[in-house]
Amino acid sequence: MKTLALHEMGEVIRKVRKERGLRLEDLADENISPATVSNIERGVAHVSPEKVTYLLEKLELPMSKLPEMLVQEQVELKRVKFALLTISTLRQIGYVDDALAKLEELKLDDSHPYIAHAYFYKGKCYMAKKKWKQAERSFYNALRSAQQNSYQENNMESASYLLLGVCSNHQGNLEQALEYINDGLLAFYEDGEMQHVKHLLHKHKGIMLQKLGRVTEAMQLVQDSWHLLTEVDDIETTLGFYWLRSELSRRTGLIEEAIEYAVEGIDIARRNKQYSAMFDLWIVLGTIYTAQKDWEMAETSFLMARKLEEKIPIDQRWVTVYSRTGVLYLKQNKLSEAFEYFQHAIRYATKFQDAPQLVSNLVLTGELCQMMNDTNKAIHFFEQGIEIAQKHQYKDMEWKIWYNLAGCYNGQDEEKFQHCMRKTYEIKENILDGPNELGLAN
Numbered sequence: 001m002k003t004l005a006l007h008e009m010g011e012v013i014r015k016v017r018k019e020r021g022l023r024l025e026d027l028a029d030e031n032i033s034p035a036t037v038s039n040i041e042r043g044v045a046h047v048s049p050e051k052v053t054y055l056l057e058k059l060e061l062p063m064s065k066l067p068e069m070l071v072q073e074q075v076e077l078k079r080v081k082f083a084l085l086t087i088s089t090l091r092q093i094g095y096v097d098d099a100l101a102k103l104e105e106l107k108l109d110d111s112h113p114y115i116a117h118a119y120f121y122k123g124k125c126y127m128a129k130k131k132w133k134q135a136e137r138s139f140y141n142a143l144r145s146a147q148q149n150s151y152q153e154n155n156m157e158s159a160s161y162l163l164l165g166v167c168s169n170h171q172g173n174l175e176q177a178l179e180y181i182n183d184g185l186l187a188f189y190e191d192g193e194m195q196h197v198k199h200l201l202h203k204h205k206g207i208m209l210q211k212l213g214r215v216t217e218a219m220q221l222v223q224d225s226w227h228l229l230t231e232v233d234d235i236e237t238t239l240g241f242y243w244l245r246s247e248l249s250r251r252t253g254l255i256e257e258a259i260e261y262a263v264e265g266i267d268i269a270r271r272n273k274q275y276s277a278m279f280d281l282w283i284v285l286g287t288i289y290t291a292q293k294d295w296e297m298a299e300t301s302f303l304m305a306r307k308l309e310e311k312i313p314i315d316q317r318w319v320t321v322y323s324r325t326g327v328l329y330l331k332q333n334k335l336s337e338a339f340e341y342f343q344h345a346i347r348y349a350t351k352f353q354d355a356p357q358l359v360s361n362l363v364l365t366g367e368l369c370q371m372m373n374d375t376n377k378a379i380h381f382f383e384q385g386i387e388i389a390q391k392h393q394y395k396d397m398e399w400k401i402w403y404n405l406a407g408c409y410n411g412q413d414e415e416k417f418q419h420c421m422r423k424t425y426e427i428k429e430n431i432l433d434g435p436n437e438l439g440l441a442n
Contacts, residue, residue, distance in 0.1 A: 009052070011077070012070060014041040014111055016059055027058055041111060042148070080106065080114050087121050096128045116145035116156045123163060132167045139164045153192040158184040162201055169208065172355070178208040199225070199232045203240045210248060219248045239269050239277035246284045250291075258288055275311035282308075283321050290328045298328050319348040319357045326364065335372055342368065355392045359385050363401055370407065379408050399427040 017027065024034040032054055039047050040055055056063065083106055090099040103122050108115045123138030143160040161184030168177035184201045202225045209218035222245050232238050242265030249258035262285045269277040286301030302325040326341035342365040349358035366381035382405045389398035406420035 009070065010041040010043040011113055013055060013059065013061070016061060017041075018109075020059075027055065032058075043113070077113065080108070080112075084114060084117050084121060088124075091121065091125050091128055094128075096125050100125050110145065110148075116142045116154075116160070119145060120156060120160060120163075123160075127163065127167065130170075132171050136164060136167050139167065153189055155187075155189055155192045155194040155197050158188040158201065159194060159197045160184075161187060162197060162204065165204055165208070169204075169211075174208055174212050178205065178212065181205045181208060196232065196234050196237060199228065199234070199237050202228075203237055203244065206241075206244045206248075210244065210251075215248060215251050218244070219252060222248060235268070235272050235274055236277065239265055239274055239281075242268065243277065243280045243284065246281065250284060250288050255288060255292070259285065262288070275308050279305050279308045279312050279317065279321075283317070283324065286321075286328070287324055290324065290331065293331070295328065295332055299325075302328065314348075316348070316352045316354050316357070319345050319352065319354055319361070322348065323357065323361050323364070326361075330364070330368060335368060339365065339368055339372075355388055356394070359388050359392075359394055359397050359401075362388070363397065363404070366401075366404060370404070375408050375412070379405065382408065395427055395430065399424055402427065 017024075024037045027037050028034045032051055036047060036051055037055060040052055083102065087099045087102050090096070090102065100122065103118055103125070106118060108118050112118075119138050119142035123135045123142060126132075126135035126138060139160045143157060143164070146154075146156040146160060161180045165177040165180035165184065168174070168180060181201055181204050184197070185205070188198050188201065190198075202221060206218045206221050206225075209215070209221065222241060225241065226245070229238055229241060232241075242261050246258045246262040246265060249255070249261060262281050265281045266278055266285070269275070269281060282301050282305035286298045286305065289295075289298035289301055292298075302321060305321045306325075322341045322345040326338045326345060329335075329338035329341060342361050345361040346358065346365065348354075349361060362381045362385035366378045366385065369375070369378035369381060382401050385401045386398060386405070388394075389401060402420050402424040406417055406424060409417040409420060411417075
């Protein structure tokens with residue numbers, strides 16, 4: 001029997017058993033165990049045909065009637081598959097609550113062949129609503145169902161690990177995110193469905209490595225995966241690799257290569273109306289030109305990113321574009337313009353609870369106020385930064401802020417100056433050498 005036929009036959013057997021009010025144990029005897037009955041219902045391929053035949057006889061299901069029942073089952077499975085396509089489309093175009101309502105209407109039980117898909121789409125709906133914990137629960141259920149039902153060829157296990165990683169990333173747990181991504185790669189079935197999941201896993205692994213400061217590993221992964229982009233049928237994934245290669249090239253000092261991939265990626269995104277990717281790539285380009293002190297091209301790049309405001313959702317990336325524009329103006333000594341953009345960055349970082357970028361921009365603003373000889377404002381921003389750094393255990397950044405704060409009090413308030421220097425010393429004593437805890441881009 002083919003695997004698909006086993007799945008379908010198992011579903012027929014399961015339905016008949018449930019309709020008769022029988023448990024797995026009720027069908028077990030010295031010739032067949034409850035576990036074997038369960039495996040047959042789940043379509044596990046290693047079950048012998050003799051056991052399937054034996055179970056059919058116990059249920060008094062004649063082989064002559066089975067084709068008709070299989071046809072009926074195929075019709076039902078096609079109906080559920082169509083419903084899931086509808087749900088996926090509703091979520092994609094923004095009707096998330098409608099998608100969730102339709103999922104509830106399906107009322108699939110935990111042994112249904114598409115139950116993992118149902119949990120998976122529910123998780124994606126919660127992701128769209130930025131309800132990360134609820135999304136995680138749904139993906140855990142999808143993962144559990146995929147592992148229990150052993151439908152390896154649909155790659156639902158890998159897909160669930162992928163989005164668990166994405167949820168962890170959004171909650172700032174980068175190590176856990178990377179672990180999920182690696183689990184997804186290990187679980188991926190090369191001859192199975194959803195081949196795009198493999199490319200997404202590689203892309204997100206590169207992003208996690210980059211965020212964790214493991215730039216060399218990330219670059220090696222991207223270079224090893226680059227020749228596979230011809231297999232990728234999802235333009236968004238392809239452009240994600242272009243952004244990643246440009247960003248990694250920038251961070252490793254390969255400036256011309258970084259510009260080349262950013263420009264090429266922008267052109268591909270422009271032709272395919274991929275506004276979100278265009279936004280990300282213009283930011284990278286602006287950052288490169290800022291480092292090169294090409295102020296005009298940097299300003300134009302950031303302006304192009306901001307021009308996309310009506311084309312993409314307002315999310316955490318807007319913290320980055322406003323922050324880096326502020327840095328551009330700061331380097332040009334345009335202090336009032338820099339202050340304005342840092343304020344935008346602080347507002348967005350607060351809105352999206354992006355603690356690392358919030359601390360970073362509070363520090364930048366405080367330093368800017370020092371340059372403008374507005375000590376009281378500088379103290380205000382530094383104190384805010386210390387509060388958040390302490391809350392999130394950002395010791396490296398807290399040490400820097402205490403040092404800056406000491407500079408504000410130097411020659412003005414000896415007691416507070418000494419307090420700040422003491423805090424600086426205490427924190428520095430406890431910091432182990434290592435990468436920047438915030439993973440902030442240079």
